[in-house]
Amino acid sequence: MRKKCLLILSMLLIFTVFQVPAYSAPKEKIKIAGQFGLVYAPLMVARSQGLFEKYGLEPVWKEYGSGGAVREALISGEADVGFMGIPPFLIGWDKGCPWKVALGFVVVPVGLVTYDPDLKSLKDFKPEDKIAVPSPGSIQHILLAMAAEQELGSPNALDNNIVAMPHPDACAALISKKGIKAHFTTPPYLFEELSEPGFHLIVDDISVFGHPFSFNVGLASQDFHDQRPVAYSVFVSAISEAMAWINSNKEEAAEFLAPEFKLSAEKTLRYLEWEGMNYTTAPYGLMGFAQFMKEAGYISRVPASLEEIAFENVLSFVGSRAGGLSEIEMLQGR
Amino acid sequence: MRTERPKTFNKTLNQSLFIIGVMICWELLARTRWFPPLLFPQLTSVFSSLFSEIAKGEILGRLYFSLYLIAVGLGLAIITAACAAALALSSNLISDWVQTVMAILHPLPGISVLPIIILWLGTGPQSIMAVIWFSSVWPLITNLHTGLRSVPATQIEVGKNYGLKGVGLVWKVSIPGAFPHILTGLRIAWARAWQASVAAEMVFGASGGEGGLGWFIYKKRFFMEIPSVFGGLIVIIIVGLIVERLCFEWIEVRTVRRWGMTSE
Amino acid sequence: MLTETGLIIENLSKTFYVGGRTIEALQQINLEVVAGEFVNIIGPSGCGKSTLLRCIADFEKPTTGRLFLNGKAIKRPGIDRTMVFQNFDQLFPWYTIRKNITFALSVAAKSNSTKERNKKADYYLDLVGLSGYEDLYPHQLSGGMKQRVAIARALSVNPKILLMDEPFGSLDAITRVALQKELIKIWQETKVTIIFVTHNIEEAIILGDRIFVFQSNPGRINKIIENPLARPRSLDSPEFNSVWEKVHVHLNFDSKKRKGGGKKQGRAVAEKPLSSGACFFDI
Numbered sequence: 001m002r003k004k005c006l007l008i009l010s011m012l013l014i015f016t017v018f019q020v021p022a023y024s025a026p027k028e029k030i031k032i033a034g035q036f037g038l039v040y041a042p043l044m045v046a047r048s049q050g051l052f053e054k055y056g057l058e059p060v061w062k063e064y065g066s067g068g069a070v071r072e073a074l075i076s077g078e079a080d081v082g083f084m085g086i087p088p089f090l091i092g093w094d095k096g097c098p099w100k101v102a103l104g105f106v107v108v109p110v111g112l113v114t115y116d117p118d119l120k121s122l123k124d125f126k127p128e129d130k131i132a133v134p135s136p137g138s139i140q141h142i143l144l145a146m147a148a149e150q151e152l153g154s155p156n157a158l159d160n161n162i163v164a165m166p167h168p169d170a171c172a173a174l175i176s177k178k179g180i181k182a183h184f185t186t187p188p189y190l191f192e193e194l195s196e197p198g199f200h201l202i203v204d205d206i207s208v209f210g211h212p213f214s215f216n217v218g219l220a221s222q223d224f225h226d227q228r229p230v231a232y233s234v235f236v237s238a239i240s241e242a243m244a245w246i247n248s249n250k251e252e253a254a255e256f257l258a259p260e261f262k263l264s265a266e267k268t269l270r271y272l273e274w275e276g277m278n279y280t281t282a283p284y285g286l287m288g289f290a291q292f293m294k295e296a297g298y299i300s301r302v303p304a305s306l307e308e309i310a311f312e313n314v315l316s317f318v319g320s321r322a323g324g325l326s327e328i329e330m331l332q333g334r
Numbered sequence: 335m336r337t338e339r340p341k342t343f344n345k346t347l348n349q350s351l352f353i354i355g356v357m358i359c360w361e362l363l364a365r366t367r368w369f370p371p372l373l374f375p376q377l378t379s380v381f382s383s384l385f386s387e388i389a390k391g392e393i394l395g396r397l398y399f400s401l402y403l404i405a406v407g408l409g410l411a412i413i414t415a416a417c418a419a420a421l422a423l424s425s426n427l428i429s430d431w432v433q434t435v436m437a438i439l440h441p442l443p444g445i446s447v448l449p450i451i452i453l454w455l456g457t458g459p460q461s462i463m464a465v466i467w468f469s470s471v472w473p474l475i476t477n478l479h480t481g482l483r484s485v486p487a488t489q490i491e492v493g494k495n496y497g498l499k500g501v502g503l504v505w506k507v508s509i510p511g512a513f514p515h516i517l518t519g520l521r522i523a524w525a526r527a528w529q530a531s532v533a534a535e536m537v538f539g540a541s542g543g544e545g546g547l548g549w550f551i552y553k554k555r556f557f558m559e560i561p562s563v564f565g566g567l568i569v570i571i572i573v574g575l576i577v578e579r580l581c582f583e584w585i586e587v588r589t590v591r592r593w594g595m596t597s598e
Numbered sequence: 599m600l601t602e603t604g605l606i607i608e609n610l611s612k613t614f615y616v617g618g619r620t621i622e623a624l625q626q627i628n629l630e631v632v633a634g635e636f637v638n639i640i641g642p643s644g645c646g647k648s649t650l651l652r653c654i655a656d657f658e659k660p661t662t663g664r665l666f667l668n669g670k671a672i673k674r675p676g677i678d679r680t681m682v683f684q685n686f687d688q689l690f691p692w693y694t695i696r697k698n699i700t701f702a703l704s705v706a707a708k709s710n711s712t713k714e715r716n717k718k719a720d721y722y723l724d725l726v727g728l729s730g731y732e733d734l735y736p737h738q739l740s741g742g743m744k745q746r747v748a749i750a751r752a753l754s755v756n757p758k759i760l761l762m763d764e765p766f767g768s769l770d771a772i773t774r775v776a777l778q779k780e781l782i783k784i785w786q787e788t789k790v791t792i793i794f795v796t797h798n799i800e801e802a803i804i805l806g807d808r809i810f811v812f813q814s815n816p817g818r819i820n821k822i823i824e825n826p827l828a829r830p831r832s833l834d835s836p837e838f839n840s841v842w843e844k845v846h847v848h849l850n851f852d853s854k855k856r857k858g859g860g861k862k863q864g865r866a867v868a869e870k871p872l873s874s875g876a877c878f879f880d881i
Binding site: 486488489491492493494495496497498502506507510511513589592593594595 | 655657675676677680681683685687688690691692701705706735736737
């Protein structure tokens, strides 16, 4: 019996070893770490349209629950490139993770939603009023801290109010009015919540940050960038192509994305066309977050220049205007 | 009695040497930098961050809060278990029910009911307490139940013979007779309560104002303060050791071991 | 009623329902035990001898019939009837030897001071020859010593009747003989009434004034045998043999004779095979 098993096993092994090369030549792989949500629509498009494959690259798609988890995947080598908010990226950079920004990744509305008509500003929050954010150190948490500094004088004023909850759970909890009073969130959860009667925004992205900012950035390690320049360029190109396609084919994109989010096509289209949605690779607000996070003590240093945190394609995109900052350079600050 | 002290001493020495050995291996392995230092920090940085967290006071506050949650959750579990066991003792019908409920719910990890508890109780300390309660109540009931049933009928009859009945009989004969099982139940319940409190805070439901060590570790993870994550783990280990060695073993030596009620 | 001071059992029957079957453990038991008497109950296993003892202790309720002690009906367990069991686990392992006795005293008579109770415990431990063991725990004692403690505890509350349910049944033969001697000595000193259940003929003859021979299916008294032997009793005397024959006959053996002069034989197979010593009957 055991001998038979061994025989079958060894035959299987021989077959697998010798058959794979017989069918297809091994393709260069690129492991991509994303998250869930409307923000990551370009990844879904790139996947379904084979935008990496057309350059001869085989993408391996991985999904994680938070920027922190994407960061851990990048450090441990589970992923070559990944997407996360600027704050988790800066926390990693501060601790010595050798990555830089390869592209900006989508500008979307972000906001603090509540159902409680008595909560009109952050000043109305009592210690027992819980605010859900996806995780400590997430972009939502940092935006809340920014808003707290503006309105309440201290970035830590609401630290004891925050509850860490994944978006879907927090959205369900807020809509059922259970446990949490407010949710700092992003599309589609932001739109879902705001569609409920009586739900309103207390704080929004523009009022906090001053201007739009990249909700996510695409990251690659210095090693990946230096040693696999072709894969790096493919990464930038494929994501850019996916974004451009969404922008110019909103209806088709909505049809395609609707089942992924379990929404109707009409609703998805409405969300894609919501004011403020912008699928763009342009970086916004990189330095503004760094400045604030340093001042509030979340990171220990600020990049001296964009060169420390971005690759050449981003640097050339932003440019360096002689005789004073250009508009896009100014948009990196706050 | 005389041989006991050197035995415990040897055990302690042996364990200490082993732990020191593991720590040295860790430090050497970390220094080779085969693994990213961000994920596998040196012990020296773990301890220095642990000391700075202690100095800042946060970690001890978190520990205090965790212990408070466990005290409430475990306390309620003990009361529940006592009531359930008392009911089960009073009637065979209820005893069957209790056994059925135990058979169904005992294998469920406490953390698995967290989503339902959040729905019912919302987020916050009450949910964590409920998870702790749920995790620890079954081993308590099981052991109490078995313990009470394992008291020899002869001892119960002796108690009755000398005029004990009702509560007095339970208190003076059944409880001490069941004590080895009760102690085992408490040990398991304590371990599960610890696990549940830390795990529940890591999944979700903890918040900045009302979070224990689980929240501390969770937060440090997101701010990539990995040495502090390990620092939190070390605190958990130390508390576990202290409770086991100074509390449970202390009780065990003075009760079941002195009474010859252990199988050892 | 023959006597005011003593145990009277009238028409006692006890039926158990086990697995849908009715088992008549005791049928129509009538007996009297006079105060200060030492009686033995002997019979095959399943003859209800232990059940009778448990009915007297009120650990079991009789199905029919009544029991009186000193003219008063027995309604609940009490310290006027203390039981010594066969099991070694009858002592509380969580108490020291002394505490096992003072525990009984404190439950039975709360008015006593701790000092008095300790004194009394030490007196009874001395009586059973266990002075110096007061502070040990039961698990540190041998089986024989445990039974001595149980006897001391049972005596310490001044019972009217000592109920002994094969207390020496699990002991080795040498310890058993020693304890039998001591029990007689204690009985003579304390004048306590003793009802002693055994399945060992020699033990019954050595100990009791009267021997109740039981039969099984249903459990009932077959014969009450007076034991005229003067104390101290010897296994070798011809009188011993004649009592032995009488008991043996009423245990319904098939014509097996006791060989020899009552020397330690170990001829027959006992309920529990013991290493050597006294002789047991077949069931």
